[in-house]
Amino acid sequence: MQVFPAYNNYHKQSKWLSLYIELKNTSGNFDGKLVVESQSANNNLIYSTQISIFGNTKKAKYLYVYPEASQTLISVKLKDKQDKSIIEKNMRFDVISSDxxxxxxxxxxxxxxxxxxxxxxxxxxxxxxxxxxxxxxxxxxxxxxxxxxxxxxxxxxxxxxxxxxxxxxxxxxxxxxxxxxxxxxxxxxxxxxxxxxxxxxxxxxxxxxxxxxxxxxxxxxxxxxx
Incomplete structure (x- = not known):
């Protein structure tokens, strides 16, 4: 799994953050979900979407999250149907002013x-x-x-x-x-x-x-x- 925050990792305060996620399956069919956790001192926001990958193929998916103004770190997880984490990546981005x-x-x-x-x-x-x-x-x-x-x-x-x-x-x-x-x-x-x-x-x-x-x-x- 590869995760690419859009716009060379720039994120503007009080705006949506775009995550382009590439997945590659090297075995049988996979059914599960992509989960993005946006944690801060005040909130723990979770975004998720179902995903299926058939056979030895690749798949790309966009997820959009809304971090708090000062937040610079999010966690992206690929989970199976039993909610077990298969892959987890922490992503940092550079926050710029909303102005x-x-x-x-x-x-x-x-x-x-x-x-x-x-x-x-x-x-x-x-x-x-x-x-x-x-x-x-x-x-x-x-x-x-x-x-x-x-x-x-x-x-x-x-x-x-x-x-x-x-x-x-x-x-x-x-x-x-x-x-x-x-x-x-x-x-x-x-x-x-x-x-x-x-x-x-x-x-x-x-x-x-x-x-x-x-x-x-x-x-x-x-x-x-x-």
Missing amino acids: ARLVTFIKQVEDAQRPFISNDDGQLYFSTISAEKLPDEWKGYDPVNAIFLGNISLNSISDKKEKALVNWLYNGGTLIVSGGINAQRFDDTFVEKLLPVEISGTQIVDSIKSLNIYKSKMVVSSSRLR
């Missing part, structure tokens, strides 16, 4: 390390997430202020994940789309319906100096985005 801004880049392959270092006094954070690990419910985007959709294959985003992203947008989320020379890839996709413009073609320019007026913060990149 902070979190910008996430959707990439074909998620960066192992956080892509940017910000000198914005702890109020601006960047993370990446792969198309495969996008949340399947709108609350999975709860801590995010803006999503940057780069040059990825939209075919890798399932209908359920498309719906979650669109619902988040209609509830106030912000989607930034990078077109480039491959802008036509949005044709006949859910993204095309969201765009405020109609893409009729592409044109190469030497520079976009006019965008400098929007630059207000200095950000240092520790890895190159593609």
Whole structure:
């Protein structure tokens, strides 16, 4: 069992925390449940969902939990029908202020390390997430202020994940789309319906100096985005 807190382990206070869980079965069929325990000095919250894995297969599952503001540790357990723990993992995450801004880049392959270092006094954070690990419910985007959709294959985003992203947008989320020379890839996709413009073609320019007026913060990149 592998557990991946979304957005490079960032968790914003008073927001939902998304956990992407991968399971691999190496024997017979398994029936049981995934349990997440969120313990604090004041509360002991338990989230669970039934899960079945058939034969020698893999399965991925999202769970959404709502930790207390100062909490940085949760426990994820795989239990059988007799409520016996088969696997248990403790996960830590980095809590950021509810006033902070979190910008996430959707990439074909998620960066192992956080892509940017910000000198914005702890109020601006960047993370990446792969198309495969996008949340399947709108609350999975709860801590995010803006999503940057780069040059990825939209075919890798399932209908359920498309719906979650669109619902988040209609509830106030912000989607930034990078077109480039491959802008036509949005044709006949859910993204095309969201765009405020109609893409009729592409044109190469030497520079976009006019965008400098929007630059207000200095950000240092520790890895190159593609």
